[in-house]
Amino acid sequence: MAKILKGKGQGPLFIxxxxxxxxxxxxxxxxxxxxxxINLDFIGTDTNVSFSPGFKEDxxxxxxxxxxxxxxxxxxxxxxxxxxxxxxxxxxxxxxxxHIPTASGIGSSxxxxxxxxxxxxxxxxxxxxxxxxxxxxxxxxxxxxxxIPSGFVLLPxxxxxxxxxxxxxxxxxxxxxxxxxxxxxxxxxxxLTTQGHLGASTSPLYKERQWGLKERLKEIIKTxxxxxxxxxxxxxxxEALSLHANIMSQSPPIFYWSPxxxxxxxxxxxxxxxxxxxxxxxxDAGENLFLLTVPDYEDVVKTFISRHPxxxxxxLTHPGKGPR
Ligand code: DP6
Numbered sequence: 394m395a396k397i398l399k400g401k402g403q404g405p406l407f408i409x410x411x412x413x414x415x416x417x418x419x420x421x422x423x424x425x426x427x428x429x430x431i432n433l434d435f436i437g438t439d440t441n442v443s444f445s446p447g448f449k450e451d452x453x454x455x456x457x458x459x460x461x462x463x464x465x466x467x468x469x470x471x472x473x474x475x476x477x478x479x480x481x482x483x484x485x486x487x488x489x490x491x492h493i494p495t496a497s498g499i500g501s502s503x504x505x506x507x508x509x510x511x512x513x514x515x516x517x518x519x520x521x522x523x524x525x526x527x528x529x530x531x532x533x534x535x536x537x538x539x540x541i542p543s544g545f546v547l548l549p550x551x552x553x554x555x556x557x558x559x560x561x562x563x564x565x566x567x568x569x570x571x572x573x574x575x576x577x578x579x580x581x582x583x584x585l586t587t588q589g590h591l592g593a594s595t596s597p598l599y600k601e602r603q604w605g606l607k608e609r610l611k612e613i614i615k616t617x618x619x620x621x622x623x624x625x626x627x628x629x630x631x632e633a634l635s636l637h638a639n640i641m642s643q644s645p646p647i648f649y650w651s652p653x654x655x656x657x658x659x660x661x662x663x664x665x666x667x668x669x670x671x672x673x674x675x676x677d678a679g680e681n682l683f684l685l686t687v688p689d690y691e692d693v694v695k696t697f698i699s700r701h702p703x704x705x706x707x708x709l710t711h712p713g714k715g716p717r
Contacts, residue, residue, distance in 0.1 A: 395447025398483075400516030402508030403717045405540055406437040406493065406500045406710070408572050408675065408683045410629055411610050412636040413535055413550065414602075415593030422535040423557045424550035425593070426606050429613060430539050432546060433572060434565070434713025437504030440489045442512040444476075448484035455489045455505070471509060471533040479517035487512075494579030498649060498679015502586070504716075506530045506537030511716040523715070527558035535590075543714040545617055565712035568620050571691050573684040575698065576706040577653040584647045586678045589640060596643040602635050622687050626673030629685060633675040640678075651680040653703040658682070664697060672697075 413428035453460045453468050460468065472485050487509065495501045510530045514521050521529070523541055527548075531538030538559050539548040545563040549556055593599060609632060616625035640647050658674055661684070665672050670693055672686045686694055691709060698707050 395445050397443050397445040397447070398516045398518075399441070399443045400512040400514070402440045402442075402510070402512030402515070403436045404438045404440070404504030404506070404508030404511070404537075405713055405716060406433045406435045406504055406574065407431060407536070407540055407546075408433065408685065409536070409677055410613050410625075410675075411606060411632055412677065413539075413548065414590065414636055414639060415599065416535065416590050417551055418554070419591060421554050421557075422531050422538075423552065423554060424535055424548060426550040426603055427610055428536075428539065428548050428550060429562075429610060430536070430546055430548075431570065431572070431712050432540055432543060432565070432715055433710045435574065435708060435710035436717075437493050437499070437501055438489055438491050438508050440487060440505060440508045440512045442509070442516050443486050444481065444483040444516055445486075446483045448486060451484050451486075453487045453489075456491055456495065467533060468509065471506065471529060472513065474529060474532065475510070475513045475517060475519065479519055481517060493574070494576065494581075494681075496581040496585065496679070497576075497579055498582060498677050498681045499574055499576075499683075500536065500540075500677070502534040503536040503540045506533035507540035507716045509533065510537075510541075524558050528555070531557060541715045544712055562614065563617060565714065567712075568617060569688065569711050570622075571686050571688050571694070572710050572712075573686075573694055573698065574708040574710065575657070575682040575684060575704055577657060577681055577703050578651065578705065580680075582649060582679045584649075589643075589647050589678055592643040592645065592647075593639065594643075596639045598635075598639050598642055602639050605635070622671045622685075626671055626685060629673050629675050637676065649678050649680060650676070654680045654682065657701060657703045660701060661697070668693075
């Protein structure tokens, strides 16, 4: 029987505090700006890989369906780099299951590329460091690089290829925040993030956004250090609005918010301002959202969400480790 090498990986979701939008190198996915996220104790994707000289060709199956050509090539590019490193040319079979709606703005590509490199690392016994895994995951999806280390993580931007890997700033236990993943719809987004990054700098707001980000990053790191939920929450929302102002004003414009998103955010903000509870929202490239609060307010948030007519499903999670 032909030899077979197998490995498994499980990739986390994250909440992005300073968003990454626009690359200085689109092929190498080097972000334009330093960006910051919390990796969550929530597995977004499970991936199983096997390599064998007995396989006829490379196969990539996600949620039971073979990936279409373009998407498959994106995956195989990362596989090829790792095969080369292991000095092996055996075909690969990859089976991935997303536990969250795919391409709906909650980070399925980041979790799948982070667990892909972890699974291949195990299968091919490469013994790569976290730094090397982060550098490799980035070639599949920029934010996947950020999904490798644990806790509160920084991915530098506007730097050389070898510096663009994520580092932990604070471990997950530093501040056990409560993060809700809010699913308003499981429809796939109309414009993929990779496409969106290409047009980022065409927005008249782009330069100003980049300029302001340096200060916002410093402030956000300070609010984490001080465990100041009110200040962090206000900055988180300002950052999400700045990101989407850029996205909506780039050429061509992209509208990730749906009427459901607007309604939910407005109701949440009204509720918070009326009750004085520290509950904050953020949104990435899709109509779904994340909420941030502290454990004392988890029950209040659960009640709000379960009564809101736009919410299809939600998950409660906390800061966590990188992929397993
Ligand atoms: C809006 O990592 O999804 O979520 O390299 O094309 O996969 P690709 O880009 P991606 O970009 C992240 C965009 C964002 C903001 C963020 O996560 O920081």
